[in-house]
Amino acid sequence: MPPKRTKKIQSHSSNQGKQQEQQGKQEKKGPTPRWRQQSEARVRKNKQHSMKDVKVFKIDVNATQEQFDQFTEDRINHMRNVASAFVNGAPVTPPYIKDCVTYHIVRLTDTVGKGPSVDILIQEYNLYMIGFRATRTNADDGGGWFHFAGEVMPKFMTSLPITYSSSYSMGSLQIRLGFGVLDEIRIILLGFTVQNRLDKTSERLLSLSIAPYMLSETVRLQNARNDAGRYILHKIREVLPLVNQWADISHVAFDYVISLNSKVLERAAKTYNLRLCLELEGPVFTYELRLLVGPEGYLRVLLYDEDYVASLIEKREKDNPPSQTLEIRNLDIQGESFKYSELQEELWKQCCRFGNVVSLDADEDHNVIAQFSHPKAADEAKIFFDGSIIGGRVVEAVFSPSRR
Known part of the structure; x- marks a missing residue:
């Protein structure tokens, strides 16, 4: 079993840094453990060498709920190609491998207004948005990218940094979620140029805080996807709690499938205010994994953790x-x-x-x-x-x- 972990709420950026630091130390001398071979097999098979290898998912800024749902499902299914493991049918992100980080592109199009499209680069080992550019007519062209401060882009892309990081930084301000904001994001990102890329404006800050929620969290978390369809005002700090607990809730799912102890789900339901049980006759409750992981639950994609994935694969091999x-x-x-x-x-x-x-x-x-x-x-x-x-x-x- 993995060591017990203290429950921490980490920011979008700090969790990324700690994961990369931990996983960047994974290479050790001696034979590669079988669990590691298996957890890395899919992502190594799909190693990317050029723009041609990077899958593009298009979503129109005038998308309907049905179209956005299909777009999101397609991206979740794509993550199966690089998954390190599966929990209740849901993919676990791949490990960080320095020479084998994979990506996909979200392309915001405007078929109604016939406006230019924008490409947004998603890093698959943590599903973070790390860069963007105006779409190029030549699909093989890797130029024209801008990336968030501190992020590392693929070698086959040329990019310039902007002053903003990929973290959420508007906890006290109201934001508007919903499909209508996709066009706002597109327009703001298209406004970045080589000359003004370091400028800071409230409009840029707003769009760069909304975009990760609409395009990253909706793949990770079912409730984020549900909220994305409602064009209403939110305070970022009101939508962040479950987002910031993605790693912790992933640990809960791992703990349960490794231990098969329903107390794990019971404790998580109270700690994170999750609905994980069905009420039977009288005061009898049954806690179910499908209410935590899968289309009926909260997690659609789990965050990789070396200790948990190792324990999960080793347990499954022992049992099978x-x-x-x-x-x-x-x-x-x-x-x-x-x-x-x-x-x-x-x-x-x-x-x-x-x-x-x-x-x-x-x-x-x-x-x-x-x-x-x-x-x-x-x-x-x-x-x-x-x-x-x-x-x-x-x-x-x-x-x-x-x-x-």
């Missing part, structure tokens, strides 16, 4: 030791989305990428069983399939105990 047989669960192979016969050929091709496949069948519970000739191939396939989306469902991949 590697074998040559992989079981892919939660596929709707009988159903409304597809038939197994339609999926079998595609699954066979995917499995063969990792090694020789002996057989591929469906069991009586409608799970797919893939038998590999070597455990290493099954191991690599497990990392690929676990947490992926097939036929609109998040699937789980486990080693099959029945065929070891």
Whole structure:
């Protein structure tokens, strides 16, 4: 089990600095632990070398609730490609690896007013907004970026610093959330030039405080996403508590799945004022992980923590030791989305990428069983399939105990 941690509320920037400092020390001499290999496998596979490797997600400044929700879901699903682990189907951010930090771009477009677009760079190991620029017509052009003070941009991008940091710094002032602010953010960011990039104005401060909430917190936290659709006044200090506790609440989720002790959820519900239980008959309550993690809960993406991820992966390996047989669960192979016969050929091709496949069948519970000739191939396939989306469902991949 990871060591007990004191509960701290950290700012947007201080939490980032401490995480990077801690994770920057992770390289040690000797063999790489198996848990680390697994937690780094996805992000290393998706290492970015140029602008072509950086995924772009577009959202129009006149977006509807449905369009913004789909935009957010697409970004959450993208995080599965670099996730270090999964908790109740939700991805955990990748670890900080100095030579393998990944990013994606949020592009604010204006299809109604036909105005210029703006690109916003999101760093994936902590989902922070670290830079922006006016969109270039050449997709391979890495120039024209501005970045927040203290942030490090990818080597294939050229950038100039601005005076603002990426932290929230307007605790006593009112801000307006809602999709209408996306155009305000676009216009303010487009106003930065090489000549005026160091200027400070109240309008810039306002937009640079709203943008991380609208574009980062809405991916991390379901309640932030719900608030984003309401065009109402807030005080930043009123919307920050859960935002500043993202790391702590992620620790709660890790603690629970490692210990399976419902007291963990009960204590968290009281500490953070979270609704994590369902009332049964009489004074009986049941605390459930799905009310903390997932579409019905608070966390949509969890923040990586080395100790917790190590414990989680080691526990799962102890409970489910590697074998040559992989079981892919939660596929709707009988159903409304597809038939197994339609999926079998595609699954066979995917499995063969990792090694020789002996057989591929469906069991009586409608799970797919893939038998590999070597455990290493099954191991690599497990990392690929676990947490992926097939036929609109998040699937789980486990080693099959029945065929070891």
